[in-house]
Amino acid sequence: MDFTIAPRIEEFRSRIATFVDQRILPLEADPANYDAHENIRLDIADELRSQARAQGLWCLQLKQETGGQGFGKVGMAVCYEAMNRSIFGPLIFNSAAPDDGNMMLLEAVGTEAQKQRWLKPIVDGSVRSSFVMTEPHPGGGSDPSMIQTTATREGDRYVVRGRKWFITGAEEARHFILVAKTSEDPRKGLTAFLFDRDQPGWRIERRIGIMGPEEHGGHCELVFDGLEIPAENILMKEGDGLKATQIRLGPARLTHCMRWLGLSKRCVEIARAYAAERTGFGKRLADRESIQMMLGDLAMKIEIGRLLVMKAAWALDRGSFARKEVSMAKVHVANLLHQAADTAIQINGARGYSKDTVLEWIYRYARQARLVDGADEVHQMVLNKHLDTEGTDFWKWEAAGGDS
Template identity: 40%
Template sequence: MSFEYGAASSDRAQAIAARVEAFIRETIIPYEHDPRLGAHGPADELVQELRGKARSAGVLTPHILDDGSHLSQSETATVLIRSGLSPLGPLACNTMAPDEGNMYLLGKVGSPEQRTRFLEPMVSGAARSAFFMTEPAEEGGAGSDPSMMKTTCRLDGNHWVINGRKKFITGAEGAKVGIVMAKSTDGACMFLVDLPDPAIRTTRILDTIDSSMPGGHAEIDIVDLRVPSDQMLGVSGEGFKYAQVRLSPARLSHCMRWLGLAIRANEIASDYACRRQAFGKALVDHEGVGFMLADNLIDLKQCELIIAWCAEVLDTGSLGTVESSMAKVAVSDALFRVADRCVQVMGGSGVSRDTIVEQAFREIRAFRIYDGPTEVHKWSLAKKIKRDWVNARGSVVQ
């Protein structure tokens, strides 16, 4: 790596991270041109093969310890950045989205019975999961504003009956565990469901810019799905509260994983610039190229530092909503600049699929939208600025 992230992290996190990095570089990177990689993500056969290798190497679900406890967010960052060095790394190590965020949520909110039934297969790597929240924008459904949710749930005896449509549901195809959000008369609710279920129907898999997530991103019809009452996560009407528990750590873990991928892309671009000769000298000796790589180092270091800062905030027990919004905006925008420069430095090679630089560009571009577009987070931060001003002044702008 171009710099050693997490030098101040715990010894146990450093040891885990070292094993993860060695595993990714030695075992997983050679799979990056496997024929089982498709436009809608890696085949589940490949995912299970990679997880088998991670299990043998002792790096499967490395952020959750043998006793079920979770590494701190600061420690998690040290580990997940390494797992992100390949687009396949999070899949192999079981640190990918949405599973990583879903495991965190179930660990915090799930009942003992729910954790045994739904969480343990996820932690073991045997089951993938999906989070059913986003709805079709063309129908006015929930997207960046979850309060617009149209999917409904009603109590019928000892079951809840759910109806609605979902869209951009990552990994729904092939998932074994689902977390479905719907709206009751009390407010938002979350339900744990076994997949597949005939009441949850995939109408299509969307063609998207990214291709690293198994199952792709699906459009879903939910028609009279019946869920036993004991599979509600928490209580009716508290769904948005539980979403907040998941939200900030999930945003930050996106930053961690994609920082790892950007570091790898920069390694490849730097190697190319130092080897490639043009106009009598190495590309890196031309200021137009060398300065782009220098800017990359600056952006990567700034991403490292804001991730560390936000992780420390979360480790105090704070929800970290504001801090994770700031980190998500800063990191996604900076990493996109890094990926774009890597493509530019490598020229024609940068837009080919001979290396993962082209894929890194596509994946990181999508990151600027996933878990809330940059503009939504900035709007939320601007509202906080005004709210703080009003609270301090006791008045509003006229």
């Protein structure tokens, strides 16, 4: 196993780190730079996005012919971690969810016409996008087979009826990828569609308030009461919706982990800086064994998370769906992020609980990590299914030149 990275990837990582340090981090301390939903104001974000694009730090996850750098998942893991040292970072480099996963899906399976119509504007940064899958009970959540929203073919178009919720970014999005039921077939009953904000027959019912800070466009409930989508706007083929979700969600779960590692490291950074300067009862916090144990434990768990993420990224780059590897990374890193924020707040005391640092922002944001893209328990069941199937081969090393 080779844990070195290519010089080109290290060069980009270093440039991203410098951009974050010099251009983005200073903005976090001023409340005037935030919008009403506790994210960076879009006018400020647009200026930074222009700067990042001018420096070539843009859409690194995509192929060069699409407008990216062709880094693959391993290169993304290195760079995304550096981007998310700032709570504002991923958006600035056009690597934030849900655009990130949508772009990778469209690049992988879209027709050339679809890439020009639906992908290129997201890559250019001129529009935002949204992925429309999750439904209220009794519809589909972590289990897409439960999806109730229907798309009924009528001539050369499909008519969509149903309800979706917690659709990230919907209020700001222009391009949407929708997963709906087109038949009762358990494997081929779902289809993915592309539609535009201006098409009639659907509406945003409400923007759902959440515990933490929100992505731009929020988390919305959508109602479809006759949206008509031309057959040419099917993504892949009719019945390939489940396959499309698998292609999108596996890498998207891992990119979340890549970003969360950056936030976890930021929590440690803030905690260490405060512990080094804060004195109580005649001793620096950094010199107390209890603090050293807390920080040492976090450092170890962050490194475990990085190894899990890198192994999953390596497997994806080799053409595997890496379901087992992604699930392990997702559970570990989601819980790590929550622990990192909690520990850093504890070390900072009242300062950590205040808005004088971004720790409370990260803490509220972190709680969703154990829910989005599959709750912990769903991924743990996936891992147990692999264990039942593979037995002791669950932990098998892959031999060079052998069967995978």
